Amino acid sequence: MSVRQKLTWRIMAVERRLSGQLVPARKKSGGVRRQSSKNEDVAPKKQSTAAAVPPVEEIDIPHLKERGLFRGPENVPVLDELGGKTKEKKLESLQKWLGKCSRCVLHKECNHIVFGEGNAETRLVFVGEGPGADEDATGRPFVGRAGQLLDKMIEAMGLRREDVYICNVVKCRPPNNRVPNVDEVAVCGPVLFRQLEIIQPELIVSLGSPALVTLLERKDGITKMRGRLFRYGKSLLLPTYHPAYLLRNPPEKKTVWQDLKLACAVLGITPKG
Numbered sequence: 001m002s003v004r005q006k007l008t009w010r011i012m013a014v015e016r017r018l019s020g021q022l023v024p025a026r027k028k029s030g031g032v033r034r035q036s037s038k039n040e041d042v043a044p045k046k047q048s049t050a051a052a053v054p055p056v057e058e059i060d061i062p063h064l065k066e067r068g069l070f071r072g073p074e075n076v077p078v079l080d081e082l083g084g085k086t087k088e089k090k091l092e093s094l095q096k097w098l099g100k101c102s103r104c105v106l107h108k109e110c111n112h113i114v115f116g117e118g119n120a121e122t123r124l125v126f127v128g129e130g131p132g133a134d135e136d137a138t139g140r141p142f143v144g145r146a147g148q149l150l151d152k153m154i155e156a157m158g159l160r161r162e163d164v165y166i167c168n169v170v171k172c173r174p175p176n177n178r179v180p181n182v183d184e185v186a187v188c189g190p191v192l193f194r195q196l197e198i199i200q201p202e203l204i205v206s207l208g209s210p211a212l213v214t215l216l217e218r219k220d221g222i223t224k225m226r227g228r229l230f231r232y233g234k235s236l237l238l239p240t241y242h243p244a245y246l247l248r249n250p251p252e253k254k255t256v257w258q259d260l261k262l263a264c265a266v267l268g269i270t271p272k273g
């Protein structure tokens with residue numbers, strides 16, 4: 001075996017090891033690693049056929065028009081101002097900049113800022129509206145009942161939680177789990193925009209109405225917008241319902257499963273359901 005061939009084999013071996021940590025790369029055959037845990041809560045077997053990808057809709061998103069608008073009212077640092085060369089380091093730098101934030105009133109009753117967690121190199125990001133009680137207590141996103149359902153949704157897609165990145169529009173818990181108000185989103189939203197700009201996933205799945213409204217800056221309801229595919233900078237955006245809504249309305253799990261199958265089709269992976 002020539003030196004060149006040996007080098008090629010070594011590179012392939014490293015790539016195979018790394019691929020176990022990321023959302024699987026697109027494969028010609030569609031075959032990807034699958035998870036073994038149960039997911040019947042979200043993915044009924046009879047609905048496991050592949051979804052057809054709808055056309056990508058191009059809509060006007062004001063905060064994406066100009067790079068400068070990413071800065072937000074609190075001057076969130078732009079990418080070049082954040083330390084580190086990798087996406088992970090950039091996210092760490094952004095989190096460090098955020099620090100013990102008190103830029104909006106939500107800091108008053110906040111126990112832990114929930115910045116977000118997951119794989120910085122992922123192709124798939126989930127965005128919710130804000131931390132709840134369990135998240136506020138632990139500092140981790142989506143760890144309560146809704147989070148456990150989100151885990152099942154991710155597993156139904158044939159992925160693991162650690163394959164994706166999960167974050168929220170606001171990083172501190174709104175009192176009594178109320179919806180974050182316009183002022184709070186205006187201050188904290190640019191941190192989310194910067195997270196997405198750092199990660200640059202192929203697909204963003206927004207969970208619920210506040211995340212959708214923040215990302216698209218439109219007042220169209222989630223019922224009208226879910227299951228559609230929008231251009232969002234260098235990513236695509238797919239809105240669906242929030243897992244907390246599914247806990248209150250279990251019949252809508254079928255609807256969300258349709259959206260998740262669409263997400264799988266966009267990413268070129270085979271759902272487990």
Ligand code: SF4
Nearest residue numbers: 101104107171172188
């Ligand atoms: S919600 Fe965001 S802007 Fe407001 S205090 Fe928390 S981290 Fe800061």
